[in-house]
Amino acid sequence: MLNAAGVLARQMTLITVLTLALVASARAQTDPLPSWNEGAAKAAIVGFVGRVTREGGADFVPVEERIATFDNDGTLWSEQPMYVQAAFAMDRVKAMAGDHPEWKDRPALKALLDGDHAALAALGEKGVLQIIAATHSGMTVSAFERAVRDWVRAARHPRFDRPYNEMVYQPMLELLAYLRANGFKTFIVSGGGVEFMRAWAPDAYGIPPEQIVGSSGKTEFRLDGDQASLVKLPEIEFVDDGAGKPVGINHVIGRRPVFAAGNSDGDLQMLQWTTLNAGPRFGVIVHHTDDGREWAYDRSSPVGRLDRALDEAPRRGWTVVNMKTDWKVVFPFEKQ
Amino acid sequence: MLNAAGVLARQMTLITVLTLALVASARAQTDPLPSWNEGAAKAAIVGFVGRVTREGGADFVPVEERIATFDNDGTLWSEQPMYVQAAFAMDRVKAMAGDHPEWKDRPALKALLDGDHAALAALGEKGVLQIIAATHSGMTVSAFERAVRDWVRAARHPRFDRPYNEMVYQPMLELLAYLRANGFKTFIVSGGGVEFMRAWAPDAYGIPPEQIVGSSGKTEFRLDGDQASLVKLPEIEFVDDGAGKPVGINHVIGRRPVFAAGNSDGDLQMLQWTTLNAGPRFGVIVHHTDDGREWAYDRSSPVGRLDRALDEAPRRGWTVVNMKTDWKVVFPFEKQ
Numbered sequence: 212m213l214n215a216a217g218v219l220a221r222q223m224t225l226i227t228v229l230t231l232a233l234v235a236s237a238r239a240q241t242d243p244l245p246s247w248n249e250g251a252a253k254a255a256i257v258g259f260v261g262r263v264t265r266e267g268g269a270d271f272v273p274v275e276e277r278i279a280t281f282d283n284d285g286t287l288w289s290e291q292p293m294y295v296q297a298a299f300a301m302d303r304v305k306a307m308a309g310d311h312p313e314w315k316d317r318p319a320l321k322a323l324l325d326g327d328h329a330a331l332a333a334l335g336e337k338g339v340l341q342i343i344a345a346t347h348s349g350m351t352v353s354a355f356e357r358a359v360r361d362w363v364r365a366a367r368h369p370r371f372d373r374p375y376n377e378m379v380y381q382p383m384l385e386l387l388a389y390l391r392a393n394g395f396k397t398f399i400v401s402g403g404g405v406e407f408m409r410a411w412a413p414d415a416y417g418i419p420p421e422q423i424v425g426s427s428g429k430t431e432f433r434l435d436g437d438q439a440s441l442v443k444l445p446e447i448e449f450v451d452d453g454a455g456k457p458v459g460i461n462h463v464i465g466r467r468p469v470f471a472a473g474n475s476d477g478d479l480q481m482l483q484w485t486t487l488n489a490g491p492r493f494g495v496i497v498h499h500t501d502d503g504r505e506w507a508y509d510r511s512s513p514v515g516r517l518d519r520a521l522d523e524a525p526r527r528g529w530t531v532v533n534m535k536t537d538w539k540v541v542f543p544f545e546k547q
Numbered sequence: 548m549l550n551a552a553g554v555l556a557r558q559m560t561l562i563t564v565l566t567l568a569l570v571a572s573a574r575a576q577t578d579p580l581p582s583w584n585e586g587a588a589k590a591a592i593v594g595f596v597g598r599v600t601r602e603g604g605a606d607f608v609p610v611e612e613r614i615a616t617f618d619n620d621g622t623l624w625s626e627q628p629m630y631v632q633a634a635f636a637m638d639r640v641k642a643m644a645g646d647h648p649e650w651k652d653r654p655a656l657k658a659l660l661d662g663d664h665a666a667l668a669a670l671g672e673k674g675v676l677q678i679i680a681a682t683h684s685g686m687t688v689s690a691f692e693r694a695v696r697d698w699v700r701a702a703r704h705p706r707f708d709r710p711y712n713e714m715v716y717q718p719m720l721e722l723l724a725y726l727r728a729n730g731f732k733t734f735i736v737s738g739g740g741v742e743f744m745r746a747w748a749p750d751a752y753g754i755p756p757e758q759i760v761g762s763s764g765k766t767e768f769r770l771d772g773d774q775a776s777l778v779k780l781p782e783i784e785f786v787d788d789g790a791g792k793p794v795g796i797n798h799v800i801g802r803r804p805v806f807a808a809g810n811s812d813g814d815l816q817m818l819q820w821t822t823l824n825a826g827p828r829f830g831v832i833v834h835h836t837d838d839g840r841e842w843a844y845d846r847s848s849p850v851g852r853l854d855r856a857l858d859e860a861p862r863r864g865w866t867v868v869n870m871k872t873d874w875k876v877v878f879p880f881e882k883q
Contacts, residue, residue, distance in 0.1 A: 405798070409801045420800070421732070439793070439820050439824070458765075461688055463798075464757045466756050480768050483775045
């Protein structure tokens with residue numbers, strides 16, 4: 212039989228357990244970044260958002276100036292083992308080859324169809340342009356969008372056997388939502404093709420088509436009776452990468468961001484353009500350090516090389532996110 | 548002395564007057580377009596907005612697809628006696644000439660400084676490009692924005708002796724606000740320079756910089772120590788006029804509008820791209836018919852020529868606004 216002290220002890224334990232559960236629950240409800248471990252990166256982000264949204268504070272930023280720009284490949288979703296758009300292009304060459312016997316005379320397309328990766332690599336940029344011309348032009352903008360949608364529905368990531376639009380980073384989805392809840396307008400500013408992204412990114416990230424900036428090919432307006440269309444031409448219009456990112460931001464958004472996130476040297480100038488400015492500014496680099504849950508790569512990776520920007524981060528005060536230690540989960544499907 | 552019938556009659560009159568006043572007041576409060584006369588144009592606009600916002604209706608358009616695009620010159624503000632940006636460029640050549648003795652060797656700049664309009668006109672597009680290169684390049688994007696703001700503050704319209712940013716059309720301000728109140732996202736899609744417009748249009752129209760699409764010159768990102776800047780280069784990047792408007796809309800907005808307004812043949816393809824599509828679509832042409840309050844011009848005007856689009860309007864079902872009969876006031880300052 213329990214004595215009074217024993218009963219009291221058990222009651223205290225019960226109360227403690229209940230209290231802790233309530234606190235944890237309250238915390239889960241109020242923590243806007245539940246997939247981020249407590250640490251310097253999370254604290255810096257939350258501190259910055261607190262400062263710029265505090266009315267009357269020294270660092271207050273009016274809502275209309277709260278522009279946040281995010282790189283896509285390697286920052287919002289995986290870019291390994293190859294850029295997803297490259298996987299799309301390669302699948303598309305294979306799917307369309309039967310209707311294009313003339314592709315046998317184009318070195319890059321032939322190398323791709325023959326699986327001759329050495330020959331393909333040797334062609335470099337010229338090869339890439341041949342593949343883009345074959346797969347990203349000669350159709351209307353709407354037909355291209357349908358092709359991307361169909362491919363995203365059907366294709367699977369080679370390592371995770373998941374649809375590519377599930378290969379997005381759960382902590383970054385939370386960061387996007389957290390910024391929007393605090394009055395930020397979130398934009399994608401990516402080296403990827405703008406029309407490729409618009410076909411799936413709005414659903415994946417909650418970012419509308421008009422807030423997606425990317426590389427683009429030329430298009431031409433055509434009117435055939437009552438039929439109006441925009442046709443994709445086999446010419447590059449704009450490359451939204453490296454020093455092109457501030458140019459693209461200025462062209463499309465027309466304001467300097469106060470928050471920018473990237474993961475590679477292709478984002479260096481966007482981070483500089485965002486943070487080397489008066490007032491409170493925030494730069495984030497996602498550092499791929501987790502070859503268990505995702506990949507580990509930086510200075511020597513052909514995809515998403517992170518070298519100069521990593522060197523510059525401490526001097527500029529950019530927050531470097533260590534994927535392995537800062538993120539509780541990487542992909543949404545890990546939580547299921 | 549009044550008999551009972553007389554008292555009753557006076558009371559009835561008083562009641563009638565009060566009732567009419569109350570009705571008029573209620574109408575003024577609820578009429579979203581008070582500067583528009585009742586008529587076919589206003590009825591068509593109100594009818595369209597009613598249909599696309601009626602949930603469950605056959606013509607319902609989800610909020611995120613309610614994209615409305617407006618030309619600027621001649622649609623939202625006056626473009627006579629010359630495009631405002633041309634007046635800016637001419638004033639700027641005169642203001643800067645002292646620091647640029649070498650401009651005497653450039654035919655277009657010399658002609659402009661000498662007031663030799665025949666020589667200037669004879670140079671055509673080449674002359675325009677010389678003037679744009681001299682006045683719209685060789686400085687940072689921020690310095691250019693300051694120059695435009697300073698000019699808008701100081702310059703006066705030659706006929707109305709008003710600042711140019713007061714030369715906006717009151718009925719169109721109401722239309723913009725009415726569409727926004729009904730969930731539309733309003734964009735400017737203009738042949739004018741995007742950076743020229745961003746300096747004053749957000750205040751004038753309530754349209755943020757990231758919803759302004761226009762012509763642009765090339766820019767270059769430069770980093771000098773801790774100083775990041777974008778420098779305007781003397782090269783045209785994109786001309787957002789005519790068949791360029793659907794291209795610009797696709798590039799920046801990435802959705803087909805459901806509502807478009809223009810006033811010249813430079814808007815023809817934007818109107819086609821918007822309205823030749825499935826679902827409810829609306830095209831507006833502002834027809835300048837009022838040489839008393841503004842100007843009357845169309846088919847033979849060198850500025851804002853309206854010819855093909857006017858012919859095409861009936862067949863396409865576009866609403867042609869007769870400025871003289873459809874608008875109660877033209878400029879906001881008329882109401883003062």
